[in-house]
Amino acid sequence: MARPPDYDVAVLGAGIVGASAAWHLARRGMRVVVIDASGPAAAASGASDGAVSVASKKPGVMARLANRSLAYTRRLAEAGGPLRGVFGDRPSYYLATSPAEEQALGDLVAKIAALGGPARVTADGAKAGPDGVGPSVTRCVALAGEGHMLGYAAVAAYLAQAGVDRLWPVTVEALEADDAGVTVSLTDRNLRVAKVVAALGTSSTALFPGLPVTPRTGQLVVTDRAPPGSLPGPLTAASYLVAKSASPGAPDKPPVVIDPLSTGQFLIGSSREEHGDCARTDFATVRRLAARAAEFWPALRARHVVRIFAGVRAAVSDGLPIVGPLTQSPRVVLATGFEGDGICLSGLMGREVAAMVAGEAVSAGAEADIAALSPARFSRREARAR
Numbered sequence: 001m002a003r004p005p006d007y008d009v010a011v012l013g014a015g016i017v018g019a020s021a022a023w024h025l026a027r028r029g030m031r032v033v034v035i036d037a038s039g040p041a042a043a044a045s046g047a048s049d050g051a052v053s054v055a056s057k058k059p060g061v062m063a064r065l066a067n068r069s070l071a072y073t074r075r076l077a078e079a080g081g082p083l084r085g086v087f088g089d090r091p092s093y094y095l096a097t098s099p100a101e102e103q104a105l106g107d108l109v110a111k112i113a114a115l116g117g118p119a120r121v122t123a124d125g126a127k128a129g130p131d132g133v134g135p136s137v138t139r140c141v142a143l144a145g146e147g148h149m150l151g152y153a154a155v156a157a158y159l160a161q162a163g164v165d166r167l168w169p170v171t172v173e174a175l176e177a178d179d180a181g182v183t184v185s186l187t188d189r190n191l192r193v194a195k196v197v198a199a200l201g202t203s204s205t206a207l208f209p210g211l212p213v214t215p216r217t218g219q220l221v222v223t224d225r226a227p228p229g230s231l232p233g234p235l236t237a238a239s240y241l242v243a244k245s246a247s248p249g250a251p252d253k254p255p256v257v258i259d260p261l262s263t264g265q266f267l268i269g270s271s272r273e274e275h276g277d278c279a280r281t282d283f284a285t286v287r288r289l290a291a292r293a294a295e296f297w298p299a300l301r302a303r304h305v306v307r308i309f310a311g312v313r314a315a316v317s318d319g320l321p322i323v324g325p326l327t328q329s330p331r332v333v334l335a336t337g338f339e340g341d342g343i344c345l346s347g348l349m350g351r352e353v354a355a356m357v358a359g360e361a362v363s364a365g366a367e368a369d370i371a372a373l374s375p376a377r378f379s380r381r382e383a384r385a386r
């Protein structure tokens with residue numbers, strides 16, 4: 001007789017995507033275990049900025065999903081929700097220093113209008129930025145309605161409220177799905193579960209070889225403290241928008257984001273490097289980031305760098321995350337490849353993954369965008385059949 005399942009669902013990976021999925025699954029009354037090789041927020045979710053931003057997303061599927069996720073994340077931050085006190089609202093500013101970047105801001109204004117909220121343009125022009133923006137800035141678009149949450153704080157909040165079982169540090173070594181369930185092979189034992197959510201970030205290819213997920217490292221700079229409140233919200237170079245939509249841009253003008261932290265420090269990020277070594281610090285890149293940041297916000301010239309660290313994004317060959325059941329083993333739902341967008345998308349993705357596990361329809365109106373994320377798009381046989 002087949003062994004009865006130990007859990008309804010095993011969530012593999014305690015990053016922000018796994019933690020959000022676990023919270024949404026537990027809320028449906030499912031018995032959930034979260035398993036991580038290291039611990040909560042041990043990888044990208046603990047080494048990132050936390051912009052919950054629609055403006056920075058590529059137009060189309062990503063912008064529409066980010067817009068939904070921003071609206072939903074705001075609901076999760078209401079009284080009684082898991083992100084209460086973790087997600088915060090704040091103004092955001094997008095800055096151009098060249099005609100091409102001014103054009104990118106024009107496209108941004110059109111994109112935000114077409115999405116219809118919650119983000120909205122509050123000012124647009126050479127002087128629309130906060131006091132203290134550098135003189136080379138020729139156009140600024142100010143937005144309200146975007147927000148921020150620290151990845152590790154969101155993971156802790158989801159897990160604290162979910163009340164699920166946790167296993168770490170325990171590495172998942174293999175999965176074997178059959179008609180009745182999935183056997184999850186751990187370092188020291190096997191677990192039997194009805195379904196699996198695999199939210200393994202850059203390590204997804206260890207369990208799912210052939211997935212087109214590659215590591216992309218980003219370095220971040222932290223300064224010492226300025227008097228709090230000197231910058232009301234993050235400054236983002238318009239070249240960041242250009243880099244997301246088309247070319248990476250000129251190397252001396254990296255797509256920089258300057259994020260004021262509640263401590264009075266600034267978080268300046270971040271590079272995109274095609275390797276997965278988060279211990280490799282490249283001072284030339286950091287110097288370029290810092291120089292460009294000081295051009296936008298000259299007050300940074302009085303600050304000192306106190307820390308440089310790196311996180312590794314899980315990049316997918318076609319630029320979209322991979323979310324959905326595996327064609328060959330529908331008991332296994334993948335949720336990976338969120339590159340630089342996983343903090344923003346995690347709220348919505350947790351909800352949709354839980355619906356998939358429960359065998360329910362995804363959110364009305366989002367069906368086509370969520371179908372675009374399906375792992376089936378990488379199956380040659382299915383591609384031919386279409």
Ligand SMILES: Cc1cc2nc3c(=O)[nH]c(=O)nc-3n(C[C@H](O)[C@H](O)[C@H](O)COP(=O)(O)OP(=O)(O)OC[C@H]3O[C@@H](n4cnc5c(N)ncnc54)[C@H](O)[C@@H]3O)c2cc1C
Nearest residue numbers: 013015017037043045048051172201218311341342343344
């Ligand atoms: C520098 C930088 C800046 C960023 N800024 C932003 C931003 O401003 N806004 C935004 O939306 N996103 C941002 N991101 C992206 C965001 O951080 C990621 O998309 C998100 O954290 C991915 O979460 P995840 O849960 O998919 O993966 P991860 O957080 O990487 O979690 C995967 C987990 O799986 C575990 N694991 C792996 N293999 C195994 C195994 N075999 N067994 C058990 N456990 C395993 C790991 O230990 C890890 O804890 C940034 C990323 C970087 C690097």
